[in-house]
Amino acid sequence: MQPVMIPVPSPTRQPERWQTLWRDAVRDPVELLRLLGLDALAARLSVPATAQFPLRVPRGFVARMRRGDPHDPLLRQVLPLDDEDRLVPGFTLDAVGDAAAKGGTGVIHKYEGRALLIATGSCAIHCRYCFRRHFPYAEETAAAAGWASALDALRRDPTLHEVILSGGDPLSLSTAKLAELTGALRSLPQVTRLRIHTRLPVVLPERIDGEFLDWIGALPWPVVVVLHANHAKEIDAGVRAACAALRARGVHLLNQAVLLRGVNDSADALVELSEALFTAGVLPYYLHLLDRVQGTAHFEVPEAEALALRAALHARLPGFLLPRLAREQPGQPGKTLY
Numbered sequence: 001m002q003p004v005m006i007p008v009p010s011p012t013r014q015p016e017r018w019q020t021l022w023r024d025a026v027r028d029p030v031e032l033l034r035l036l037g038l039d040a041l042a043a044r045l046s047v048p049a050t051a052q053f054p055l056r057v058p059r060g061f062v063a064r065m066r067r068g069d070p071h072d073p074l075l076r077q078v079l080p081l082d083d084e085d086r087l088v089p090g091f092t093l094d095a096v097g098d099a100a101a102k103g104g105t106g107v108i109h110k111y112e113g114r115a116l117l118i119a120t121g122s123c124a125i126h127c128r129y130c131f132r133r134h135f136p137y138a139e140e141t142a143a144a145a146g147w148a149s150a151l152d153a154l155r156r157d158p159t160l161h162e163v164i165l166s167g168g169d170p171l172s173l174s175t176a177k178l179a180e181l182t183g184a185l186r187s188l189p190q191v192t193r194l195r196i197h198t199r200l201p202v203v204l205p206e207r208i209d210g211e212f213l214d215w216i217g218a219l220p221w222p223v224v225v226v227l228h229a230n231h232a233k234e235i236d237a238g239v240r241a242a243c244a245a246l247r248a249r250g251v252h253l254l255n256q257a258v259l260l261r262g263v264n265d266s267a268d269a270l271v272e273l274s275e276a277l278f279t280a281g282v283l284p285y286y287l288h289l290l291d292r293v294q295g296t297a298h299f300e301v302p303e304a305e306a307l308a309l310r311a312a313l314h315a316r317l318p319g320f321l322l323p324r325l326a327r328e329q330p331g332q333p334g335k336t337l338y
Helices: 017-023 029-035 039-044 047-052 073-078 144-155 175-185 210-217 237-248 267-279 303-316
Strands: 102-104 114-118 162-166 193-197 223-227 252-258 283-288 324-327
Touching: 029 039, 102 144, 114 144, 144 175, 175 210, 210 237, 237 252, 252 267, 267 283, 267 303, 303 324
Parallel strands: 114 162, 162 193, 193 223, 223 252, 252 283, 283 324
Antiparallel strands: none
8 A cells, every 4th residue: 555645834934033123113102092091181192193103113122112101201202293284394205314315215325435235125114213214225225136226336436445234224135135135345445444323232132142143253354333212211131131132242232212202311311321231332422413304293302401401411420421512413423413
């Protein structure tokens, strides 16, 4: 009797844990409020703002929010409220002049010696103050045509020595796709340093897995990862572990924060942030004044108040924990420092 042959399905690649967590993010503002016991706040949700810039927040980040607190600084960063519906003079769609600095498809070239690649339009979290919330990612992503146009633009500048991966969030790309990009960058002999701007190690620290660490540890350039945390509560044990793993691969870690009304607009909050960053092995880099993008006016802290906060931080922090207060202004050769 012939044995019965049972067909075996072809093995399929299982998604990485971070990808599963990404897909499980909270996308409904009403669900987010229900999880936090804040159902009454639903009356202030903005339907137009949610449609234009949808909610997305990983559940691990939600778990760091205070249940029952409508003023939680992490919740305020992601909840689409009706404040966003106000049109305020001076707040525009392109607050930092990205369009005028286009150097090629997905390439922004503002400052001498370095250029920024819009690696992707995706991000694990949608921050309501995002200065690229109106950016035309569908037309302006460096990954188009296999990076060819972006690489050609970079190749034309022999003075370029640093490439900055941005987005969206470049770490939302698979590690295989990141390896494809950095493999292509190896063809540019003038590049001597790679910088990555990312929020994922903070909001989804599971992204820093073994495959990713093997990739970043094998890169031929010194690597600087600039994180984005605005409040000490964002930095938990998972974030500290991700930062430790990156440092063990020789990565230099910096942080840039945005000064935000109702989130970190006090000396105590900013001191706690710098101390929490240092505990995680990260040095404060910039404290940005808000980029005046349409829909974000309710987050703005006036310049005079920002200067007073800087003075308070200078009195309470050692110099290496003092972030530089800065603003990005279109057409300038570098950040404006205060």
